Amino acid sequence: MKKISLKMVALIAAMMMCLSAEAKTEDVGGRVIDAQGEPLPFVSVALLASDSTYIQGATSDVDGIFQIKTTDACCILRFSYIGYRTKYVNVNSSEIGTIQMEEDQAMLSEIVVKGQMPKTKLTGNSMITTIQGTFLCQSGTAKEMLAKVPGMTQKGEDLEVLGKGTPVFYINGRKMRDKDELKRLRSEEIQSVEVITNPGAEYDATISAVVRIKTVRREGAGFGFDLMAANNQDLAFGFSDPSSTLNLRYRRNNLDLFGMVNYWSWDSPNDLHITQSTFLRADEGIRNILQDSHMRNDWHGEGLNYNLGFNWQINDKHSLGARVERHDQFKTYNDMWVDTENNLTGRDLSHQGGHTHYPYNWQGNAYYNGQVNKLNIDLNVDFLTDKENDDNQIDVYLPETQTMQQNSHISSRLWATKLVLSYPVWKGQLQAGTEMSFVKRQSCTSITNYPLPSTDADVKENNVAAFVAYNANLDKFGIVSAGLRYEHVGFDYTDNLDAENNMTRYQDEFFPNITWSKQFGAIQTSLSYTMKTVRPKYSSLNDHIYYLNSYTLSQGDSKLKNATMQEVSINARWKWINLFAAYERRDNTITQVPMAYNNEGIMLMKQANLSYPVRNLAIFLSANPTWGVYSPSWTIGGQKFWNTMTYDDPRSATGKTDVTFTKPIFFFDIYNTFRFKHSWQLEANANIQTKGDVLNFRILSPSYNVSFVVQKCWLKNDALCLRASISDVFQRSVQDMAHDCGFFYTVQKTRSRSHRLDISIRYTFNASKSKYKGTGAGKAEQQRMGNN
Numbered sequence: 001m002k003k004i005s006l007k008m009v010a011l012i013a014a015m016m017m018c019l020s021a022e023a024k025t026e027d028v029g030g031r032v033i034d035a036q037g038e039p040l041p042f043v044s045v046a047l048l049a050s051d052s053t054y055i056q057g058a059t060s061d062v063d064g065i066f067q068i069k070t071t072d073a074c075c076i077l078r079f080s081y082i083g084y085r086t087k088y089v090n091v092n093s094s095e096i097g098t099i100q101m102e103e104d105q106a107m108l109s110e111i112v113v114k115g116q117m118p119k120t121k122l123t124g125n126s127m128i129t130t131i132q133g134t135f136l137c138q139s140g141t142a143k144e145m146l147a148k149v150p151g152m153t154q155k156g157e158d159l160e161v162l163g164k165g166t167p168v169f170y171i172n173g174r175k176m177r178d179k180d181e182l183k184r185l186r187s188e189e190i191q192s193v194e195v196i197t198n199p200g201a202e203y204d205a206t207i208s209a210v211v212r213i214k215t216v217r218r219e220g221a222g223f224g225f226d227l228m229a230a231n232n233q234d235l236a237f238g239f240s241d242p243s244s245t246l247n248l249r250y251r252r253n254n255l256d257l258f259g260m261v262n263y264w265s266w267d268s269p270n271d272l273h274i275t276q277s278t279f280l281r282a283d284e285g286i287r288n289i290l291q292d293s294h295m296r297n298d299w300h301g302e303g304l305n306y307n308l309g310f311n312w313q314i315n316d317k318h319s320l321g322a323r324v325e326r327h328d329q330f331k332t333y334n335d336m337w338v339d340t341e342n343n344l345t346g347r348d349l350s351h352q353g354g355h356t357h358y359p360y361n362w363q364g365n366a367y368y369n370g371q372v373n374k375l376n377i378d379l380n381v382d383f384l385t386d387k388e389n390d391d392n393q394i395d396v397y398l399p400e401t402q403t404m405q406q407n408s409h410i411s412s413r414l415w416a417t418k419l420v421l422s423y424p425v426w427k428g429q430l431q432a433g434t435e436m437s438f439v440k441r442q443s444c445t446s447i448t449n450y451p452l453p454s455t456d457a458d459v460k461e462n463n464v465a466a467f468v469a470y471n472a473n474l475d476k477f478g479i480v481s482a483g484l485r486y487e488h489v490g491f492d493y494t495d496n497l498d499a500e501n502n503m504t505r506y507q508d509e510f511f512p513n514i515t516w517s518k519q520f521g522a523i524q525t526s527l528s529y530t531m532k533t534v535r536p537k538y539s540s541l542n543d544h545i546y547y548l549n550s551y552t553l554s555q556g557d558s559k560l561k562n563a564t565m566q567e568v569s570i571n572a573r574w575k576w577i578n579l580f581a582a583y584e585r586r587d588n589t590i591t592q593v594p595m596a597y598n599n600e601g602i603m604l605m606k607q608a609n610l611s612y613p614v615r616n617l618a619i620f621l622s623a624n625p626t627w628g629v630y631s632p633s634w635t636i637g638g639q640k641f642w643n644t645m646t647y648d649d650p651r652s653a654t655g656k657t658d659v660t661f662t663k664p665i666f667f668f669d670i671y672n673t674f675r676f677k678h679s680w681q682l683e684a685n686a687n688i689q690t691k692g693d694v695l696n697f698r699i700l701s702p703s704y705n706v707s708f709v710v711q712k713c714w715l716k717n718d719a720l721c722l723r724a725s726i727s728d729v730f731q732r733s734v735q736d737m738a739h740d741c742g743f744f745y746t747v748q749k750t751r752s753r754s755h756r757l758d759i760s761i762r763y764t765f766n767a768s769k770s771k772y773k774g775t776g777a778g779k780a781e782q783q784r785m786g787n788n
Helices: 002-023 105-114 144-148 779-784
Strands: 026-033 044-049 054-057 065-071 072-079 085-091 095-100 120-123 126-130 151-157 156-163 169-172 190-196 210-215 222-234 240-252 253-280 283-313 317-344 346-372 375-400 402-425 428-447 455-473 479-495 503-520 523-534 547-550 552-555 563-574 577-587 590-595 602-608 614-623 632-648 657-663 665-676 681-691 692-694 697-699 703-714 720-727 735-742 746-751 757-766
Touching: 044 065, 054 065, 065 547, 085 095, 120 317, 120 563, 120 697, 144 151, 144 190, 144 779, 402 547, 632 692, 665 692
Parallel strands: 026 095, 169 210, 552 602
Antiparallel strands: 026 065, 044 054, 044 072, 072 085, 120 126, 126 190, 151 156, 190 210, 222 240, 222 757, 240 253, 253 283, 253 746, 283 317, 317 346, 346 375, 375 402, 402 428, 428 455, 455 479, 479 503, 503 523, 523 563, 547 552, 563 577, 577 614, 590 602, 614 632, 632 657, 632 665, 665 681, 681 703, 692 697, 697 735, 703 720, 720 757, 735 746
16 A cells, blocks of 8 residues: 555656646747847747757747747747847746847858858748848849849849749838839848748739848948949940949938939840731732831930938837939930831831930838837838820831821829738737728820821729738647738729720729748748739720831720739748749730731730630749859749630631640759959859740740859958949840731840940948838839839
């Protein structure tokens, strides 16, 4: 009995010890921020015993939030992050609060010399890459650097997210409206880049990808500036395009004032060779019209950009600011010669000279960021207004002399607001908010001495959205993010010349998204589903027919529907290797469909919705290692469409023919960076694209762009930097495309002059990062207000 009692006592004691240990185990959480007060993602958080023995670890998420299970043996948390001083905090309660990290400039300098590879972490639906302290921070402009970031690629002059297309960019929470800002922002100013491949419910349903850029906060108060001057020399035609940017800053206490002036000049010469074969029904049977055209197009523009703003950090929990921008373009003109040989008139020769005037282009943003207890508030108000006048004179010399004048006047106005509220709930963050935009666009066009009617139309669109999202860390199960966005869109089209064309329509749509992510050992993975939409640009919601050349007209459609996209994607990362794959279905795809305007060979390129779904699969594999002074960045990928289109064809017994577009296209991005002592850097890069089909076009020839870069920096923290690059060395950045439409077949060979030498120099004095935290509202509507 005594023996049994001793066993029972021992068993009960053991159970009590386990229960006691369990009772002392709890989740400890907090938030990590940088010196600027902004969230610091994937900071390494280590739980240590009193003798500094490592117990377990965790990582802060994209919002800087971390959670870690403690035991009775622990008493210290260690926070470490590349480029920041390691910080130690005693554990006294379950809420650690806010941990503010301090930058270590000495560490940053040492890391740069060693040339560390970028640290990329896959977090939910995004990849966050540390730029500072890696070879990427010495890549020239932000645009040059972003092409090397995991998940990004460059196609021609545009940056894209792999498999997702052109993203929306944010810089320190502010929406980037001018894409040339990436040419003015230097790579060494960037702390990290977050590539979001599945934007959540807080983003407009038309946004398929987001890139958030966070800059480095430099130490120093008072006055600061940086000056950049560059010259881009066209080596084929001899054009010289200078540019210069001056950024000014003044900081006193909690007030930050800033301004910018930028001058730019750009020449864009292009050669196009177009062959067309058109089959039409005629009294004598089938008529085949053949055309062989050569086009030489020269565009020139100069302009000034300005911005002025302030940020006021009221206290640690409240800040507000405003920013206003103006964009001026002057000496903007386009000069084009078209020489066509055909089997109708023998030869057609025409010249178009156009001038574009921008009376005004103003943009503004005001924001408020605040925290009330645990509730975070983010409010933005945006305003945009612009006007554009185009005057285009068309002189026809052959077969008969004729002069036409085509004029267009466009004015747009946007008001938008966005409110985002977030609150910690259970194991994650609950987010809810609303976004509203109100757009008005007026346009009128006319052409003389040509049988096309004038137009005068107004477009109004009001978009009211509400959204809710939740992000939860479910421990061993992984991280789950889910959201739902509701959008109510009211569209009103008024034809001031013909009331029968007036149209009003309302749309109510829901857009869900969900992401599951989990780490399996050293492999980070995520699986996502999302639904998005594509709305036609306002310029496409116009029934007016525009004159392009003697044999080509273009037309929009006020009754265009929104396209819908559903996508499933997977992302996986192991060390410095990343795999991304996505399968997408598009309904009501918006594209340009050719049709016969008359029996004289004139084609009408009309905007239209496809009546059947289009599917495509994209797969990309990238690697970003560093071996000593050598840091390559390689990407290989491919994309395949499944698309069959039915066209009229008088040669067919049924009068119809099916054209299939299924040939895959492959991409290769090869970047090689060599970082040496004394701030010398060399680069050898190449972008390659193969033949293949894209939606309803065929790429007929491969193209490649080879470039070389040499860079040297001086002074403390590389304050003075000289960079020289030569692009398209072998002048093979070409694009040969075919449009097969049954009765109509055209081949276009484009030679864009990208063989250029770019030399730039920049100097930075007392640099400090802008505290501006405005994220902007109505971004999708601002993009759609473009004319193209």
